[in-house]
Amino acid sequence: MIKNSEPDSLSPTGTRYRAPWDVLFGSFRKGTVTVAGDAMHAMGPFLGQGGSAALEDAIVLARCLAPHMTSLDRGEASRERIGGALDRYISERRTRLVRLSAKTYTIGSLLESTSLVAKLICILVIVLFFRDRLGHTRYDCGRL
Numbered sequence: 001m002i003k004n005s006e007p008d009s010l011s012p013t014g015t016r017y018r019a020p021w022d023v024l025f026g027s028f029r030k031g032t033v034t035v036a037g038d039a040m041h042a043m044g045p046f047l048g049q050g051g052s053a054a055l056e057d058a059i060v061l062a063r064c065l066a067p068h069m070t071s072l073d074r075g076e077a078s079r080e081r082i083g084g085a086l087d088r089y090i091s092e093r094r095t096r097l098v099r100l101s102a103k104t105y106t107i108g109s110l111l112e113s114t115s116l117v118a119k120l121i122c123i124l125v126i127v128l129f130f131r132d133r134l135g136h137t138r139y140d141c142g143r144l
Contacts, residue, residue, distance in 0.1 A: 018042045020102040028090050032082045036061060041097045046107040047136055049100055056141040057093060063142055064089040096139060103130050 018026075018041055028035050037054035068081040103126075110122035130136075 018101060020098050020105055023094065023097045023101045029083070029086045032079055032086065034061070034086045034090065040093070041101060043101055043104040044108040046104045046111070047100065049104070049136055053097065053100060056096070056139065059141045059144060060092055061086075061089045062144055064092070066144070100136055103136060106130070 023041055028040055036057035038050065040057065041050075041053060043050050043053070064085045065082070068078075068085050106122050106125050110119055110126070113119050113122070
């Protein structure tokens with residue numbers, strides 16, 4: 001496909017992802033606005049979990065908001081309830097996303113590094129913290 005494309009129509013970009021500490025300490029809500037998917041947790045392609053994590057976000061967000069969407073009240077009390085629901089959503093997602101981000105960040109660092117020491121550190125981290133190769137695929141985001 002690239003071979004048959006016009007060179008000036010291509011936009012090559014590097015792999016971008018959010019470091020685990022950005023997910024751990026980041027702010028993902030302002031008032032009654034939050035983020036989900038890549039806006040919350042852009043990750044490298046090394047685990048194939050980016051799309052799945054975005055779908056998980058949608059389910060958890062809907063589950064957290066649903067109990068508070070029964071009335072059409074738009075007052076301060078409603079904003080506080082919505083804010084609390086968004087805080088629960090962020091709190092619930094943060095642990096899962098830090099683990100996914102840490103794993104993809106470590107694998108990406110292993111693949112991209114030219115330093116033997118850095119590669120050995122990455123391998124050590126993988127062995128110590130991510131022994132279960134498929135552990136990242138076993139997550140239950142609950143029912144709607």
